[in-house]
Amino acid sequence: MTGKIVIVTGANSGIGKATAAQLADMGATVILACRSKERGEAAMSDLMCFGGRCFELMHLDLADLDSVRAFAAAFSQKYDRLDALINNAGILGRRREETTQGYERSFGVNYLGAFLLTLLLLPLLEKSEQGRIVMMSSVAHAWGDVHWNDINFTHGYNRFSAYGQSKLCNLLFTRALSQKLRARNSRITINAVHPGIVATDIVVNRANNRFRWVASLMKILFMTSDEGAKTSVYLTADPALASVSGEYFYRCRIEPSSAASKNLESAERLYALSLRLCGYTDDPLAAKEDEFT
Ligand SMILES: NC(=O)c1ccc[n+]([C@@H]2O[C@H](COP(=O)([O-])OP(=O)(O)OC[C@H]3O[C@@H](n4cnc5c(N)ncnc54)[C@H](OP(=O)(O)O)[C@@H]3O)[C@@H](O)[C@H]2O)c1
Secondary structure (H helix, E strand, C coil): CCCCEEEEECCCCHHHHHHHHHHHHCCCEEEEEECCHHHHHHHHHHHCCCCCCEEEEEECCCCCHHHHHHHHHHHHHHCCCCCEEEECCCCCCCCCCECCCCCEHHHHHHHHHHHHHHHHHHHHHHCCCCCEEEEECCHHHHHCCCCCCCCCCCCCCCHHHHHHHHHHHHHHHHHHHHHHHHHCCCCCEEEEEECCCECCHHHCCCCCCCCHHHHHHHHHHCECHHHHCHHHHHHHHCHHHCCCCCCEEECCEECCCCCHHHCHHHHHHHHHHHHHHCCCCCCHHHCCCCCCC
16 A cells, blocks of 8 residues: 555544554555544544554545535645545434534435545546545445435434435445446446444544443444454455455455345435535536546
8 A cells, every 4th residue: 555545534533543544554645534623633643653654634524515525625636646535434323413504414424425525536536546435334224225205314313224324325326336437447446344343432422422331331342443444444455356346345255235235226316316415417427438527
């Protein structure tokens, strides 16, 4: 990974922080894309304790599509290519909340923000020798189907159903985008990952630190973030995967996924809906083969 430029979203905590550390140890320059300056700086100072690592901290709030656009613009001004984008950040909501643009928050943060970020960064990924996208899904993708009639869970909100839907969306997007990239003869690949059940701060309320005891209990039962990062790092770095795309991985192997996640009509429908929700009037992938609009 020496000389490679990698973005990891949600890199200040848990699996994202461990992924950033492992890739930096392999020689990559890792951009820590974080929503909180304070938590991002704290993570960066931890990560820098080991010499020879190269990081940059940049602000990204996936709950605000304007922040996603600002991040992509700032990154594109500074870097002329991107070798890998790891869409790692995610939340397990407690109660129904909305993003700045009014989308249900787990749909907005876990999926829609990552969808827009990916489309905006495709031109720079295309400039890499072989750009890679990693989508953080979960075994939770199999908990149901997309709620087409109420994708924002305005009725009957359930945190687990909303989380499951967002992770299914990440997998459907992986299928749709891999096909579109292949059709354009692009070298860019996209794959999805279930990291395992990992003891992280995903259960901790960031506003008041509640449920930290649950995170501590998880450490006794579940795998560490370092172990949880392994499949993301493998998908980013292994040369053998240069032409593997559109797959779902667990423990560094292709894993079976739910029937709903293989439905290509749903994948296309979600892609079209997501373009609309992000304000696109045209599909950037419908442009000429050698350019993304
Ligand atoms: N832990 C598991 O067992 C497990 C299993 C399957 C999948 N996953 C997935 O793995 C990914 C990483 O989760 P984790 O377990 O490592 O949890 P974590 O320690 O809570 O890390 C989540 C990261 O996402 C960031 N984030 C949350 N909202 C954001 C926003 N609006 N904009 C940008 N970043 C935001 C968090 O930043 P703040 O610290 O500022 O909140 C944090 O850096 C998630 O997508 C999760 O769904 C986890």
